Amino acid sequence: xxxxxxxxxxxxxxxxxxxxxxxxxxxxxxxxxxxxxxxxxxxxxxxxxxxxxxxxxxxxxxxxxxxxxxxxxxxxxxxxxxxxxxxxxxxxxxxxxxxxxxxxxxxxxxxxxxxxxxxxxxxxxxxxxxxxxxxxxxxxxxxxxxxxxxxxx
Amino acid sequence: xxxxxxxxxxxxxxxxxxxxxxxxxxxxxxxxxxxxxxxxxxxxxxxxxxxxxxxxxxxxxxxxxxxxxxxxxxxxxxxxxxxxxxxxxxxxxxxxxxxxxxxxxxxxxxxxxxxxxxxxxxxxxxxxxxxxxxxxxxxxxxxxxxxxxxxxxxxxxxxxxxxxxxxxxxxxxxxxxxxxxxxxxxxxxxxxxxxxxxxxxxxxxxxxxxxxxxxxxxxxxxxxxxxxxxxxxxxxxxxxxxxxxxxxxxxxxxxxxxxxxxxxxxxxxxxxxxxxxxxxxxxxxxxxxxxxxxxxxxxxxxxxxxxxxxxxxxxxxxxxxxxxxxxxxxxxxxxxxxxxxxxxxxxxxxxxxxxxxxxxxxxxxxxxxxxxxxxxxxxxxxxxxxxxxxxxxxxxxxxxxxxxxxxxxxxxxxxxxxxxxxxxxxxxxxxxxxxxxxxxxxxxxxxxxxxxxxxxxxxxxxxxxxxxxxxxxxxxxxxxxxxxxxxxxxxxxxxxxxxxx
Numbered sequence: 001x002x003x004x005x006x007x008x009x010x011x012x013x014x015x016x017x018x019x020x021x022x023x024x025x026x027x028x029x030x031x032x033x034x035x036x037x038x039x040x041x042x043x044x045x046x047x048x049x050x051x052x053x054x055x056x057x058x059x060x061x062x063x064x065x066x067x068x069x070x071x072x073x074x075x076x077x078x079x080x081x082x083x084x085x086x087x088x089x090x091x092x093x094x095x096x097x098x099x100x101x102x103x104x105x106x107x108x109x110x111x112x113x114x115x116x117x118x119x120x121x122x123x124x125x126x127x128x129x130x131x132x133x134x135x136x137x138x139x140x141x142x143x144x145x146x147x148x149x150x151x152x153x
Numbered sequence: 154x155x156x157x158x159x160x161x162x163x164x165x166x167x168x169x170x171x172x173x174x175x176x177x178x179x180x181x182x183x184x185x186x187x188x189x190x191x192x193x194x195x196x197x198x199x200x201x202x203x204x205x206x207x208x209x210x211x212x213x214x215x216x217x218x219x220x221x222x223x224x225x226x227x228x229x230x231x232x233x234x235x236x237x238x239x240x241x242x243x244x245x246x247x248x249x250x251x252x253x254x255x256x257x258x259x260x261x262x263x264x265x266x267x268x269x270x271x272x273x274x275x276x277x278x279x280x281x282x283x284x285x286x287x288x289x290x291x292x293x294x295x296x297x298x299x300x301x302x303x304x305x306x307x308x309x310x311x312x313x314x315x316x317x318x319x320x321x322x323x324x325x326x327x328x329x330x331x332x333x334x335x336x337x338x339x340x341x342x343x344x345x346x347x348x349x350x351x352x353x354x355x356x357x358x359x360x361x362x363x364x365x366x367x368x369x370x371x372x373x374x375x376x377x378x379x380x381x382x383x384x385x386x387x388x389x390x391x392x393x394x395x396x397x398x399x400x401x402x403x404x405x406x407x408x409x410x411x412x413x414x415x416x417x418x419x420x421x422x423x424x425x426x427x428x429x430x431x432x433x434x435x436x437x438x439x440x441x442x443x444x445x446x447x448x449x450x451x452x453x454x455x456x457x458x459x460x461x462x463x464x465x466x467x468x469x470x471x472x473x474x475x476x477x478x479x480x481x482x483x484x485x486x487x488x489x490x491x492x493x494x495x496x497x498x499x500x501x502x503x504x505x506x507x508x509x510x511x512x513x514x515x516x517x518x519x520x521x522x523x524x525x526x527x528x529x530x531x532x533x534x535x536x537x538x539x540x541x542x543x544x545x546x547x548x549x550x551x552x553x554x555x556x557x558x559x560x561x562x563x564x565x566x567x568x569x570x571x572x573x574x575x576x577x578x579x580x581x582x583x584x585x586x587x588x589x590x591x592x593x594x595x596x597x598x599x600x601x602x603x604x605x606x607x608x609x610x611x612x613x614x615x616x617x618x619x620x621x622x623x624x625x626x627x628x629x630x631x632x633x634x635x636x637x638x639x640x641x642x643x644x645x646x647x648x649x650x651x652x653x654x
Contacts, residue, residue, distance in 0.1 A: 008581075008582040008583045009318075009582070009583075011578075011582050012321060012324075012579060012582035012583060012584055015575075015578065015579065015582070016324045016328065019328060019331070020327070020328075020331075023331045023346070026346055027345070030338075030343060030345060031341075031343070034612065035607055035612040035614070036607060036608065036611055036612030037608065038604050038607065039338075039341065040338035040340075040341050040343040040345055041345075042604075043334065043600045043603070043604075044331060044334050044345065044346075047327055047330055047331050047334075048331060050327050051324060051327040051328055051331060054320060054323055054324040054327060055324060057320055058318070058320050058321060058324060061318070061320055071377075071581055072377040072378045073377070074373070074377060074577075074581070075373070075376045075377050078372070078373055078376035078377075079373055079574065079577075082369065082372065082373065082549060082570070082573070083570050083573075083574070085549065086369075086549065086553060086566060086567070086569055086570040086573075087567065087570065089553045089557075089566055090553075090557075090563040090564075090566035090567050091563070093557060093563065093566075094563070102550060102554070105549070105550060105553060106546050106549075106550050109545070109546040109549045109550065110542070110546040112376060112545070112546075113376060113379060113541070113542035113545070114376070114379060115379060115542055116542055120542070121546075124542075124543055124546050125546070128546060128547055128550050131547075132550055132551070132554055135204075136554050136558065140204060140207055140558070141207075142554070142558050143561065144561075
């Protein structure tokens with residue numbers, strides 16, 4: 001079975017079915033209205049159902065058509081580190097302040113490359129912190145403290 | 154005709170020293186991101202959108218436009234020197250441009266690309282100035298059904314021009330439309346799909362979706378397999394083409410300009426399609442088709458002229474109808490809205506200085522680009538050698554800070570990684586991200602016009618087919634999908650796009 005179906009189509013179709021179904025079900029909680037006066041739920045219900053149907057069609061189109069090429073394996077290191085970096089930025093920007101948050105976010109991101117070293121990432125992070133402080137804090141006067149209230153000094 | 158007077162007004166705005174500076178910054182950044190593979194104009198403009206918030210509307214839009222057409226110039230440099238298109242529309246330039254570089258003729262190839270682009274950009278800007286006003290006047294008479302039909306046409310044509318599976322492209326559009334509906338309902342104010350998060354009431358942030366899908370997803374894709382770039386030419390000499398070269402490029406440049414100007418207006422990847430179309434046209438018309446692929450200068454001059462012409466004329470639907478033809482134009486809509494201006498047919502009358510200023514600035518920008526690209530080519534050659542592991546952290550950092558600075562809302566920052574991972578998965582499974590972003594921007598407009606049309610017609614859906622303009626537009630939309638599905642066209646479409654991979 002696994003070799004007789006396009007894995008890409010199966011997974012993409014699955015995502016579309018899940019998201020379409022989710023939007024369609026959720027829109028049932030809103031007033032549907034009538035074609036003359038559509039309520040907030042009308043269009044999302046229609047479009048969600050269409051998306052789920054397209055997802056089914058994509059899975060069917062992939063039957064008996066396995067891929068000829070294979071994707072490179074995903075870089076879990078990159079996905080994990082970049083996700084952590086961006087979430088860290090969101091959690092800490094107010095509390096830690098601009099400079100420490102940007103530095104640590106940049107350090108985490110720069111480590112996402114399989115070729116980076118700690119020293120290299122540190123240099124990139126320092127340069128980026130300097131540059132973005134100049135551009136955003138001094139240049140564009142972004143309303144964020146340079147060092148936040150979480151820090152003792 | 155008051156075209157001269159209008160252009161005069163435009164140049165008086167565009168030649169203001171501050172606006173020249175913004176234009177210069179725009180084309181400089183554009184050339185930069187065009188040169189650097191792995192970051193394109195879409196992600197750049199998305200990251201810089203928040204920064205332009207503090208500029209004047211004219212300055213902001215001149216700069217963002219400059220990034221877009223500047224990237225078309227920069228893309229050719231990378232394509233010629235390292236056989237890697239810096240920008241997707243430069244993919245065909247790499248075929249013959251790289252061969253020319255291997256034969257020691259990188260200079261003439263770069264010059265042909267820059268001069269062809271300059272000529273094409275100038276002509277297309279003039280066409281834009283000429284055709285935009287009457288189109289905007291016609292668009293003023295459009296009602297809700299016409300706008301609905303126009304948006305449907307735009308969305309469906311963008312599928313026909315995209316490559317890959319049509320079903321997947323359709324699904325990406327619908328997903329985009331649905332994501333665009335998150336937030337308060339326009340008519341009743343009821344919050345939809347917000348799950349009680351107050352931050353979602355005004356909808357998902359457009360910049361988060363754009364930098365997630367085009368910036369972060371692309372980075373994750375590039376980090377799967379890190380390659381080193383081989384720079385073929387360390388130093389470019391003999392820049393100026395010979396007389397023989399000039400004779401050979403006149404025809405391709407003229408034809409490329411024509412093709413690009415016409416195709417650029419179409420929704421979808423007009424500039425990408427036009428460079429492919431120009432390349433195959435030149436190959437077919439040439440007396441020496443066997444030279445193509447082995448360093449024919451025609452194969453560089455034609456496509457480069459075409460993609461630059463298309464970059465200019467793709468502003469026509471945006472400036473006259475308020476409908477973006479592709480993701481970069483969708484970001485321009487976002488820029489207009491951030492500045493408190495609704496893009497559409499009214500801009501030309503309400504903000505003549507802005508409208509004509511942008512158009513005139515494109516000519517100024519094209520001139521700046523020739524100066525930037527030819528004498529300073531050595532600088533760009535050095536830039537190409539910057540390793541990717543230094544670039545992508547900058548993209549992530551600027552994306553985070555930029556997105557946060559719009560509303561000082563951390564929710565928008567979390568949305569980046571959410572859409573980054575969703576976009577990465579979908580791209581891996583063979584779905585193009587561009588239709589999703591188009592759908593996201595057009596979703597609220599589509600819903601508004603559809604519901605308004607249904608209210609006006611008292612629930613009679615035939616209104617879309619009985620009004621002549623809307624019926625014609627919908628028929629064209631249907632035609633585009635049917636044509637794209639025909640087996641014969643499908644094969645050709647695959648052929649055209651297969652060279653891109």
